[in-house]
Amino acid sequence: MCSELRVLSVRQPWAWQIVHEDKDVENRILPTTYRGQVAIFAPFSPDVTALQRLPRVAPAWVDAPRQFELGAIIGLAQLVDCHDASWCGEDQYGRAIEMCSPWSLRSHQHLVLSDPVALRHPVSVRNRRGLWKVGTRLMREIEAQLP
Numbered sequence: 001m002c003s004e005l006r007v008l009s010v011r012q013p014w015a016w017q018i019v020h021e022d023k024d025v026e027n028r029i030l031p032t033t034y035r036g037q038v039a040i041f042a043p044f045s046p047d048v049t050a051l052q053r054l055p056r057v058a059p060a061w062v063d064a065p066r067q068f069e070l071g072a073i074i075g076l077a078q079l080v081d082c083h084d085a086s087w088c089g090e091d092q093y094g095r096a097i098e099m100c101s102p103w104s105l106r107s108h109q110h111l112v113l114s115d116p117v118a119l120r121h122p123v124s125v126r127n128r129r130g131l132w133k134v135g136t137r138l139m140r141e142i143e144a145q146l147p
């Protein structure tokens, strides 16, 4: 594991989709300059609308669990890039084109994620906002749950 680890808070079921399926972009309003490993944290409150629409959101939801882990770090991924939607979603004339991922939204910052790994058991943590830095003790707990 790297020396630095930040936590990216993503509501369920999207956190699950990042760790177990193909969600490779997290859409945010604010950009980040951080690059490197991120722990995917599923906060206590899920995206209720998305849960109600399962499994119509994506075919992958058919395999989704009935109960999603909440209030816990469920996996790791690499944050490899962050760019504005206009960078990948517009041609040189400003016309809308296909974006970097089917998960990308227009008018957002695209946090590009790769190499997701699911923890064997989720590590419970308190809700916190932003891309916060993980301390040594929590990092050891996460490492202990790597497959």
Ligand SMILES: [Zn+2]
Residues within 6 Å of the ligand: 083, 084, 085, 088, 089, 099, 100, 101, 104, 110
């Ligand atoms: Zn993009």
